[in-house]
Amino acid sequence: MNNLKRISLMTAISLTVALVSSAVEAGVIRINGTIAGSESLAPFPNPAEGIYVNGSVTSTDTALGPFRLVYTLVVDFAFVGTQDSAPGGSRLIVGDPANGDSILVCFLGNNNGLCANGDLRHVDPWTIIGGTGRYAGAKGSFTTDQCSNLVTGETSGTISGTIVVRGR
Numbered sequence: 639m640n641n642l643k644r645i646s647l648m649t650a651i652s653l654t655v656a657l658v659s660s661a662v663e664a665g666v667i668r669i670n671g672t673i674a675g676s677e678s679l680a681p682f683p684n685p686a687e688g689i690y691v692n693g694s695v696t697s698t699d700t701a702l703g704p705f706r707l708v709y710t711l712v713v714d715f716a717f718v719g720t721q722d723s724a725p726g727g728s729r730l731i732v733g734d735p736a737n738g739d740s741i742l743v744c745f746l747g748n749n750n751g752l753c754a755n756g757d758l759r760h761v762d763p764w765t766i767i768g769g770t771g772r773y774a775g776a777k778g779s780f781t782t783d784q785c786s787n788l789v790t791g792e793t794s795g796t797i798s799g800t801i802v803v804r805g806r
Contacts, residue, residue: 739771753785
């Protein structure tokens with residue numbers, strides 16, 4: 639009988655540890671920090687019509703930990719100045735890219751005029767649509783507020799929002 643109690647107690651402890659471990663990963667992760675990186679531009683076949691943009695920014699000062707945000711978008715000049723003028727797709731790679739943890743996001747670029755230094759300012763709303771690895775099933779949203787130099791390709795700004803992870 640003592641052995642049965644001991645086994646039941648050990649099972650309860652193991653189950654509690656498993657539940658606590660998964661709860662640590664589940665929940666809301668706040669993202670508030672700075673980003674910096676570069677963008678490359680390529681004109682449409684008719685340069686007067688628009689450009690393709692590929693960008694990559696990194697951050698190390700958010701609760702999410704170090705990450706790299708890689709994005710691609712199409713800027714059709716016919717829609718510049720309109721709300722949600724440049725649709726894009728992206729992947730936010732968290733920590734070590736070799737482990738497969740990433741967050742999948744989409745966004746609509748918004749041209750918000752110029753920054754104080756004359757760079758292009760864009761404040762972009764991003765929607766988290768899933769993820770891989772420990773971020774599988776992630777949801778949430780964040781906003782980037784960036785200044786991009788169209789000559790040098792340098793871009794920097796802030797990121798803020800939340801990611802909801804389900805845990806394992």
